[in-house]
Structures are given as structure tokens and as C-alpha cells.
């Protein structure tokens with residue numbers, strides 16, 4: 001990371017004119033990856049849909065300065081939030097009695113769910129509640145354990161890179177507050193056996209959180225398209241919470257996730273309420289106090305604008321790109337997919353090809369391909385806009401597999 005510009009670390013004595021500021025910002029932004037360029041994999045999810053972006057910009061302009069903290073002052077923002085929760089709940093078959101809220105992102109959704117599960121365990125007398133999660137689960141569970149004084153117990157994966165249910169059976173105990181399943185996970189795009197994990201959790205009176213931060217706005221549409229999708233949402237008995245991010249494959253700008261609870265009563269445990277100060281009752285269902293209104297309004301608008309058929313169409317073209325890319329990869333000697341990825345996220349591994357060196361060549365050609373550490377390899381998260389560059393991507397990848405040197409040993413970092 002570059003150091004801050006020394007000329008910019010002090011508040012200027014007098015303001016910088018707008019034109020100069022924007023020129024400076026343009027110059028700085030030019031040093032960052034183009035979020036529309038379809039050369040990033042993950043972090044951003046470009047659709048290539050100009051009309052959708054225009055809508056997002058228009059709604060963003062209207063709500064940029066709003067604050068969702070106080071639903072009485074911004075009642076329509078509160079209603080957008082309720083409607084996003086209801087629409088997402090409908091997609092994921094949340095029962096009528098369920099509830100939830102929007103948060104700033106997948107991490108906060110997971111944090112809030114873990115907090116609720118901690119309360120649930122404390123209420124039944126557990127002293128140090130545990131989170132039982134597969135090693136492929138997102139670091140947000142470790143963060144939750146760290147923040148909330150919980151213990152993270154990690155389960156190994158089976159030979160197909162899914163959470164090993166038998167191992168989970170051996171690790172669950174009276175202190176387990178919640179068991180985690182990913183639908184699907186980040187490292188490999190592989191589904192955990194949600195129904196089996198939820199059953200183990202239910203047998204022990206523990207909650208079951210399904211992390212659908214990535215999959216929540218993918219799997220319902222894959223199901224519509226006729227892909228075989230194992231049951232994973234609230235239709236599965238024992239699933240108590242689901243996180244699903246609108247700011248990933250829901251195609252809303254950053255700052256929009258949902259956390260849903262089967263039981264509205266437990267949703268109540270998300271709230272922190274305090275009135276013992278001079279300014280009266282204060283309450284909020286998440287980590288944030290002041291809460292940006294624009295991500296809520298834009299998420300609502302994107303969902304309304306696309307509708308189910310819009311998402312299905314986008315997922316169809318995205319999966320066409322995925323399949324084209326995976327067919328090309330299947331033709332490379334010694335390179336294979338890790339496990340059985342279900343959707344637009346997958347990883348590749350190899351015993352014979354130095355994939356980090358392949359990644360270096362791709363970097364040199366302007367592709368921001370992520371690395372995986374275990375197994376060593378490359379990680380890809382395909383967005384709709386990759387459809388426009390897939391032939392170039394395959395050509396570069398093919399060339400990189402054939403003509404690569406020694407790996408430069410770039411650090412493998414979550415990105």
C-alpha cells in the first residue's frame with residue numbers, strides 16, 4: 001500500500017477549487033483497477049448494464065445524505081429496508097414469522113447472527129458459547145468470535161472440499177451456540193451439505209447459520225434455470241439464520257447485505273437498546289449507529305428494477321461465461337477444479353503446473369486473478385461483465401499456462 005500523499009495529510013488552510021480536486025481524484029482513480037473493466041474477480045460485480053447503473057446513480061443522488069438510523073425521521077428508508085428484507089426473505093423462503101435487517105455487508109450480517117446465537121446460548125446457560133464452522137467458512141466468523149467472546153471451533157473438509165459432517169458431529173457439544181454452513185463458500189464456490197449440518201445442529205439445540213453472502217442472490221436463480229441445487233435455505237428444517245448480500249450478486253453498490261432469522265423473536269436480540277443518557281431512547285439492530293440510507297435505497301431499486309426474470313437472465317449469461325471458462329480449463333493438462341463448484345465462483349489446483357506463476361503472467365496482462373493457499377492455486381469469481389472479455393481471458397490463460405516462468409512468490413492474500 002502506498003503512503004498517504006504528504007501534501008494531502010493536512011487540512012488545507014483554504015479550500016481546493018472543485019476543478020482541481022476532481023482532476024486530482026481522476027488521476028488517483030486512474031491508479032486503481034477499473035471497476036467496469038471486467039478484469040477484477042470478486043470485490044466488485046459489474047453487470048455491464050448501463051441502464052442499471054444509471055438507475056443506481058439517480059437513486060444514490062436522492063438518498064446520499066440520508067440517515068437510516070432513525071426510522072421515525074426517515075420512514076420511507078425504513079420501508080425500503082423492510083421491503084428488501086421481505087423480497088430477500090421471499091427468495092429464500094423465510095417463514096411468515098421471520099424477520100431481519102439490512103447491514104453494511106456480509107461481515108456485519110454474520111456478526112449480528114453470531115451475536116443472536118450467542119444470546120440464545122447464554123439464555124440456556126452456556127458460559128462460553130462456541131461457533132462450529134468449517135475451515136472454508138469466511139473469516140467473519142473468527143472476527144465474530146473475537147468480538148463477542150465466543151470460541152471458534154473449526155471443522156475439516158471432506159475429500160470434495162465440503163464441510164465434513166461426520167467431523168462436525170464429533171465436534172458439536174453442549175457449548176455449541178451455532179453451526180455454520182456455506183451456500184456456497186468463498187474459497188472454492190462449493191456448497192456445504194446444509195441439510196445434514198442443520199440436522200446435526202437441531203439435534204443439539206444449536207442454531208444453524210447458512211452463509212449465503214455470495215450464494216443468496218445466485219442459488220435461487222440457478223434453481224429457476226434448472227441447475228441441480230441441494231436444499232439450503234429456510235425450506236431446510238433447522239436453518240435458523242441466513243446472510244445474503246445484495247452488494248455481491250444482487251448487483252447493488254457496496255453497503256447492502258441482509259441477515260434473516262427464521263424466528264422474529266430472535267431477530268429482536270439483534271437490537272441494542274439504551275435509554276440511560278440525557279437524550280432518550282436509542283436503539284439499533286446492527287453495529288452502525290448512523291446508517292447510510294443510499295445503499296438501502298439503491299439495493300431496493302436494483303431489486304425492483306431487475307425482478308426475478310432480470311436476475312435469471314443475468315445468471316444465465318454469467319453461467320455461460322463460467323462454463324466456457326471451465327471447458328477451457330478442462331483442456332489444460334494437469335489443472336483441475338477444486339471440488340464441485342456450483343455457480344460463478346471456483347478455484348483451480350494443479351500438481352504439475354505452477355499456478356502462481358500462471359497468475360503472475362495474468363497479472364502482467366492486467367488481469368487481477370486471486371490466489372488460493374490451500375490447495376495452492378487460482379481463484380475466480382465471475383461477474384456478468386466477464387461475458388464481454390471471456391475469449392481474451394481464455395486466450396491469455398491458455399498462453400500463461402504454456403508460457404510461464406518461475407513464480408514471483410506474490411503473497412496469497414484474501415482479496
Ligand SMILES: Cc1ncc(COP(=O)(O)O)c(C=O)c1O
Nearest residue numbers: 105106107138185186211213214
Ligand atoms: C462466503 C462469504 N461470506 C461472507 C463474506 C463477507 O462479506 P463482506 O465482504 O461483504 O463483509 C464474503 C466476502 O467475500 C464471502 O465470500
